Amino acid sequence: MGVYLITGAGSGIGAALAAVLTARGEEVWLLARDEARARELRIRFPGCRTVVADLAEPGSLRGKLEAQELPGRLDALLHVAGVAEAGRVDGMGAEVWQSTLAVNLAAPAELTRLLLPALRAARGHVVFMNSGAGMYAPPRLSAYAASKFGLKALAESLRAEEYEHGVRVTTVFPGETDTPMQVRLHEQFGLPYDPDAHMSAASVASAVVTALDLPRDATMSDLTLRPGR
Template sequence: MGVHLITGAGSGIGAAVAARLHARGEELWLLARNGARAGTLRERFPGSRTLVADLAAPGALRARLEPQALPARLDTLLHIAGTIESGPVGELGAGAWQEMLAVNLAAPAELTRILLPALRAARGHVVFMNSGAGVHAPPRLGAYAASKFGLKALAESLRAEEYGHGVRVTTVYPGETDTPMQVRLHEQFGLPYAPEAHMSPATVAAAVVTALGLPRDATMSELMLRPGC
């Protein structure tokens, strides 16, 4: 049985990954923004353990997490939580930039740093849930894309630095997926939303778990997913 810490397990892809691992009887540690969300996660995934910290305040993560019990060894750290706001560069204010860079980039970097000893102890695996915007920056998503381009760089550096410790790193680039974030994005762009034109979170979760199950003699360093025909 593996030990897995997941951010963003409350909805979308994060919830689908948590559900798949929970069904296999794996040990889950789920990060929640506050106590109420933590309680909801424990009800949804009985037997799971929760940690409470706000990814929007990456500088406070260590102080928030250290008083809580952390896993001594960690097979997988899955960074799936994220936030998005659209707007042209000429209109999007500094607050939106700061929030996306904090949640999507600085918080994963800091959380990884905090948990590296546990990951090294287990020769574990770090998964970064990126986006198609992490390889191509479309109009009105400059700030979000910047955070995801940065996440790609973080993963590449971490992979090279931790190779000697046996820690594997995978970046997942899902295309359009039927999640609450995707619904909000369509609303912001004034576009009609058709769930059937998108991948399901369960499909992305299946790909993630496949990457986790790869034999130790290889790493699936990057995984690009797109809706099927």
């Protein structure tokens, strides 16, 4: 049985990953922004364990985590939580940039740093859920794309640094996926939403699990997924 910690398990791809891993009997830890969300996650995923910390405040993560029980070894840390706000560069203030970079980039970096001892102990795996916007920056998504370009850089540096410790690092670049975030973005762009034109969160989760289950002599460093139609 492996030990996995997932952020963003409240919906979308994170919830799909939590469902897959709990169904196969793994020890699953879920990070929640507050105790109310933690209770919801424990009800939704019986047997999971929760950690409470707010990714919107990366500087508070160390204190929050040190005050709670954490796994001594960690087979995988899966960074799935993320935020996106559509808007032109000339219309987005500093608060949007700060909040987006905090959740999507600074918090994953800090959470990884804090959990590296447990990951090294298990020769574990770090998965960063990126985006197609992490390879190409579309209009009206500059803050989101910048955070995802930065997340790609974080993954590449971490992969090189942790090779000697046997920690594997995978970046996942999914195209449009049927998640609440996609619904909100379509609304912000004023576009019609067709879930059948998107990948399911379960399909993305299945690909991530394939990367996690690779034999130790291989690493899927970058995984790009696109809708099948």
